[in-house]
Amino acid sequence: MRGVEAMAQRPDGSMFPFLPFPTPIRNADGDLVGAVNMLVDISDRKLAESNQRVFLDELNHRVKNNMTMLYALIRSAERESHSTEARAVLGDAAQRVGAMAAAQQVLYTEHDQTGVYARDFVRACDSARQAFSKDVTLHIDVDARYLRNDITMPLALILNELLTNAAKHGCDDSGRCEIWISLMRSDDEYVLTVRDRGPGYDFKDTGRRSSGTGLIS
Template identity: 55%
Template sequence: MEQRVLGPGALRRAFVLMTTAAKGIRITDQKMSEAKVRDSQRHLQDLLAAIPAAIYTTDRDGKITYFNEAAVALAGRTPVIGSDEWCVTWKLFWPDGTPLPHDECPMAISLREGKPVRGYEAIAERPDGIRIPFIPYPTPMRDADGNVIGGINMLVDVSERKQAETQQRILLDELNHRVKNNMMMLKSLLSVAARTSRSLEARDVLDEASKRVAAMAAAQRVLCDTADASNFSVQPFLGPFARLPSKCFHRMYGWFVKLTASNCRTTWRCRWPSSSTSF
């Protein structure tokens, strides 16, 4: 088999061809990688756009880089990418109505501290004056080295929940009013019956029943006036019940009964006319 020796010119041409082919391969790989990144970004944006909650992203300096249509609907305005900072809303307030500066909002705190912020609630005011209560869920975004490169936030509209809570409170207030009126009417009837009864024993029974109804009415009022029915002060709840045995013991034996409560523990104290004894 005959072997041919390439000259310097042929070697140069072969080298150029191989270099050009290698560059072409690298460019093709780079373009494919860029296309995959663009597809991934597009899929992510499509996913965020489909979520029925206000979502937006910022860079590490807090400037808005993306928002979905739900964010526009909640804010009542179209944010300006690269200009608006920290939040897509027009104005912010705390739940008590105190103004909340944008650079002190939960998203700003999350980016500064580099950690998710939870447990906050705020109110967004739209340009048309409508205020919307919402719960934010700001979370920092990091690169491969763990550095904060931006943040993503979801604003959950809780207007319907607030309206339901208001309606529930109205209904409970009406129920409390009706129950209180019925108990007071019952107490009045018992008191009238006790005063007009000729039997001493009947008067005592009716009087004690009237006091019991009054105690239940007082306890019911304490429960209804408490915002959280699962967590309330023991002393005002048990106070009305303590007055009834205190009066009974004092009338029959001359005792004085005092009820104290601390750390959900109750203590009964009975004081004799001349001394004090606990049990």
Template identity: 30%
Template sequence: MDQFHFPSDESEIYRHIVESARDYAIFAMDRDGTVLTWNAGSENLFGYTAGEIIGQNSAVIFSFEDQLDGVLLKEIRLALATGRAGDNRWHIRKDGSSFWASGLMMPLRNDTGEVYGLMKIVRDRTLRLHEDEALRASEERLQLILKSAIDYAIFAIDSEGRIISWNTGACRIFGYEEGEILGRDARILFVAEDRNGGALEREMNAAAEHGRAENDRFHLRKDGSTFWGSGLTMPLRAQRAGYLKVLRDDTERHFAEEHQQIMLREMSHRVKNSLALVAAMLAMQARSAKQEEVAQALRDAEARVGTIAEVHDQLWRQPQIETVDLADFLSSLCHRLQQSTTRHMMSVDADPCMVDADRAIQVALLVNELVTNSVKHAYPDGTGTVTVSARSLGEEIVLEVADCGKGLPLEVLSPENGGKSLGMKIVRALVQQLKAELHMENRQPGTGFVIRFPREA
């Protein structure tokens, strides 16, 4: 194995370091600026070989304007007076091209402290200059966009909630001019309830944790009036900590949606009452029917209509009429089914989970059919427990209806034969609408129906 000997002379080590530094121009000059040494990095950066430049005045690497201004001599005087002279300027290569450089000049002293020359270190920073210029231009364009965005209030707050920037849109929406709002607490833009409840703090914490925090609430103008603002808060991760808040006045849309909710709730309430009337009429017909088969068919129809009515009853009571809490809804539905079959016990165990109204109706009809099937066929002596459960598993919901009765005949469990009864035909049709998977299990004792379906259509 080859042996490499580390130089014992410290000056030899420094010479190797300087000569090996190809990304930095490092050269020495006398007090008049005449080049004395020239490393490989200098040749790489300026284009002059050591033989071409040593002995020449280093002013040749300065621009014509800087030569006229005596910049080299000014640097030398500053370095001799203070021990260093930093600079950022354009320099000239041998081929006449220019580049932006960061430089540092320092005096060289001998063992007695006497200055015998100066050393200059130069690095090409042209790319950094262009990046900085592009960033400044981008920031200027962004500021222009922010200032001209009159439909959106866009402002920044520091980590304490004080307002540090304010655009034209914020002036228009809130009524405060930039000069009177900068430095003030952003909590003055919140209504008293949200201000006292720490709404701004929650927004900042959520934005810091998740990268953004959406918020829809009433805000307060300078004149004391309120408006409904839809906003977004994002953390600032640049020079200083803080948050950027963007919001728009959505009062008109908010009240339009509220009116729509009221109308939908009223409509759902009326549909529920109409369906309840239909169910009552079916019940009357069932009681007056001469044949038991006809009476049972009418009772089944009454139960199905009543189930749909139950969904609409839940809908008009919900804060958001488009969705239903599956746990509350199944509890209410099974309570109604329990009242119609007092000899059986209904057990419900469901996770809280919001589903849209259409899927709620499909799930309700499924549960009605399967519970009715268990009540009719599972227990020959007429008593027993039927269990309904629903589990929310990510983007999927698993619904199960089970009993501990005598179990289903094998022909019903067969996919080819399981759709002969009207109830099972309805079950399979609903499963298809839900884009679900149906598994029928003969558990000995009892039967289990397991339906897996996506949370959203």
């Protein structure tokens, strides 16, 4: 057997991880006459991998805590502000930080450090339900199974803006709002769709990166 990791016991009773490289020896007629087996000790590699996991877990934990603290500080400033415009800006900023914190939380809890499960990620980015007192119902359809880490933060911000817009403008007279989220994988692309029962609008890039549509663009 090759390409597998196993444990071996030394004569003193200590154990060590190794990779086996068995090689059969055959004569001119092709008959098996013997074999050579080499065991490669990978103790140092396993130790390095363990240290790396501990480092990444600690890093993710600190980032998560810092985002949570930042979110709390912005919310506190929003509550204490006497300016309506300032409260609106701080509220938007807090919600965006909250979306990033939700994405970071999913990354932190995943064992695989290269990506996350798409369905878990989309559900974690559901900030509309917490941000508004209105009755918001989400219908989530996720076909993409896996998301790479490098696209999670932009996707979290885009989802946050679209859900916020839908929760603000897509509700009926009674305050009830239904939102459909679809994330599909098509060849090498991800297709995200967010829709509601609202009146709709023409999406135009405002040119201001701080605005919702500007951030999405």
